[in-house]
Amino acid sequence: MIEESQLLKQRKEKAQKLKEEGIELYPRGFRVDCSSKDLKNRYEHLSPSELQDLKEEYLIAGRIMSIRDFGGAVFSHIQDQEGRIQIYLGKNTIGEEALRFFRKLDIGDIIAVRGRPFKTRTGELTLEAHWLKLLCKSLRPLPEKWHALKDVEIRYRQRYLDLIVNPHVRETFRKRTLIIQIIREFFIKRGFLEVETPILQTIPGGARAKPFKTYHNVLEMELYLRIAPELYLKRLVVGGFERVFEIGKNFRNEGVSSLHNPEFTMIEFYQAYSNYEDLIHLTEELFCEIAQKINGSLKINYQGTKIDLTPPWPKIPMVDALIQRGLEEEVRDPLKALETCKGLGLKLEGDESHGELMNLLFEELVQPHLIQPTFIIDYPVEVSPLARRKPDDPRFVERFELFILGREIANGFTELNDPEDQRQRFIEQLKKRNLEEWEGLIDEDFLLALEYGLPPTAGEGIGIDRLIMLFTDSPSIRDVILFPHMRKKP
Numbered sequence: 001m002i003e004e005s006q007l008l009k010q011r012k013e014k015a016q017k018l019k020e021e022g023i024e025l026y027p028r029g030f031r032v033d034c035s036s037k038d039l040k041n042r043y044e045h046l047s048p049s050e051l052q053d054l055k056e057e058y059l060i061a062g063r064i065m066s067i068r069d070f071g072g073a074v075f076s077h078i079q080d081q082e083g084r085i086q087i088y089l090g091k092n093t094i095g096e097e098a099l100r101f102f103r104k105l106d107i108g109d110i111i112a113v114r115g116r117p118f119k120t121r122t123g124e125l126t127l128e129a130h131w132l133k134l135l136c137k138s139l140r141p142l143p144e145k146w147h148a149l150k151d152v153e154i155r156y157r158q159r160y161l162d163l164i165v166n167p168h169v170r171e172t173f174r175k176r177t178l179i180i181q182i183i184r185e186f187f188i189k190r191g192f193l194e195v196e197t198p199i200l201q202t203i204p205g206g207a208r209a210k211p212f213k214t215y216h217n218v219l220e221m222e223l224y225l226r227i228a229p230e231l232y233l234k235r236l237v238v239g240g241f242e243r244v245f246e247i248g249k250n251f252r253n254e255g256v257s258s259l260h261n262p263e264f265t266m267i268e269f270y271q272a273y274s275n276y277e278d279l280i281h282l283t284e285e286l287f288c289e290i291a292q293k294i295n296g297s298l299k300i301n302y303q304g305t306k307i308d309l310t311p312p313w314p315k316i317p318m319v320d321a322l323i324q325r326g327l328e329e330e331v332r333d334p335l336k337a338l339e340t341c342k343g344l345g346l347k348l349e350g351d352e353s354h355g356e357l358m359n360l361l362f363e364e365l366v367q368p369h370l371i372q373p374t375f376i377i378d379y380p381v382e383v384s385p386l387a388r389r390k391p392d393d394p395r396f397v398e399r400f401e402l403f404i405l406g407r408e409i410a411n412g413f414t415e416l417n418d419p420e421d422q423r424q425r426f427i428e429q430l431k432k433r434n435l436e437e438w439e440g441l442i443d444e445d446f447l448l449a450l451e452y453g454l455p456p457t458a459g460e461g462i463g464i465d466r467l468i469m470l471f472t473d474s475p476s477i478r479d480v481i482l483f484p485h486m487r488k489k490p
Contacts, residue, residue, distance in 0.1 A: 048123070064109050064111060086127070114130055179467065212253045238449045316374060317376075354380075373402065375403075378390060413459065
């Protein structure tokens with residue numbers, strides 16, 4: 001800490017001296033005419049002799065990442081959004097005054113350089129600087145690369161440093177943007193309309209989770225950050241938008257882990273005149289398109305585990321999945337299911353139904369073993385309050401969840417469009433909670449919309465952060481969220 005404060009003091013003193021010499025430390029906007037990637041694309045494949053007579057000059061800007069001073073000349077690497085490129089400053093090419101000025105700069109400073117490309121004796125494409133300008137003085141030294149890689153606190157709290165120092169982190173977030181773009185284009189070309197629904201909601205409907213609360217001063221009412229956009233999107237299907245999707249933030253006031261962040265990104269989409277089987281096929285198509293465009297293959301490697309996305313993926317009813325793990329007796333007998341849950345030390349409220357107990361056993365004993373892409377289908381009605389019952393067995397609903405690496409990635413179902421059944425499900429759901437806290441939280445407007453008629457519809461939500469973890473080989477959800485939530489520093 002003492003060393004850091006001394007370095008900061010030294011840098012501020014250097015900045016003050018530059019200022020006294022008439023150097024503008026923070027000049028206004030500056031235009032460049034190419035990037036490091038542009039130069040490499042144009043010239044990296046050429047030989048030194050082919051570049052020897054090149055006359056074109058290019059103006060590039062970036063952050064100084066290294067300095068190697070050889071007395072009569074200096075080699076440096078500067079970094080822009082696209083990567084790094086070497087620059088060469090010789091007193092015969094840029095002049096003694098400019099070279100002296102450059103020697104007053106520090107790693108981390110942002111500069112503009114104009115010059116011509118050539119290749120060094122080692123074959124590295126380099127820009128021979130003929131002119132340079134300071135664009136921004138860095139008052140703090142960059143962290144050592146090894147330190148930034150190991151110190152997770154710095155990486156997450158000061159993501160800008162992580163992005164400066166670690167090229168693989170920048171690549172992860174480039175891929176994140178590309179994946180979201182692929183998802184958006186996938187749905188648009190299939191006739192889906194992208195929409196936006198409220199984040200501040202009067203009733204935190206759409207999923208079973210604890211919401212964040214806030215208060216609207218002018219309207220004098222309590223509001224919640226949305227848990228999911230589900231009920232609003234289904235209102236739009238009632239209104240005649242037969243295919244809709246939304247990519248946006250959801251908020252759940254719950255735990256933080258390598259797979260959970262209280263603020264996360266999802267896509268939810270709804271398709272009229274379809275059922276959950278249609279969305280299973282659509283999900284396979286989406287994941288395969290992402291895999292081909294991002295990795296060029298349906299086979300990917302995640303933290304040493306090979307994942308094969310070649311469709312079709314297994315579709316296993318939850319009951320069958322439990323039986324396959326030796327839980328046949330628990331499927332038949334609620335008391336045996338309760339006994340096994342207690343023996344596993346699972347958290348119980350005391351009034352769980354047989355369907356809820358089966359779901360708890362599935363999450364504990366089956367889900368961790370679902371490594372390759374697997375659809376678990378036909379969930380108990382008690383844990384699926386918004387899904388349509390199966391016509392041949394009303395104890396279960398037409399619902400699926402997609403699991404990869406033991407993680408839930410997607411959740412979809414044939415929508416319940418019977419307003420009376422939906423009202424009763426809402427009531428039963430609220431009875432499971434603290435009535436004083438949850439009383440009055442039935443979304444009457446959504447039920448009113450259902451009474452006007454929701455066509456046969458299927459809907460699905462996909463956790464984009466977990467999806468990006470998969471395709472970028474990232475071990476933690478914090479590695480794919482630019483600014484994850486952290487505890488306050490002590």
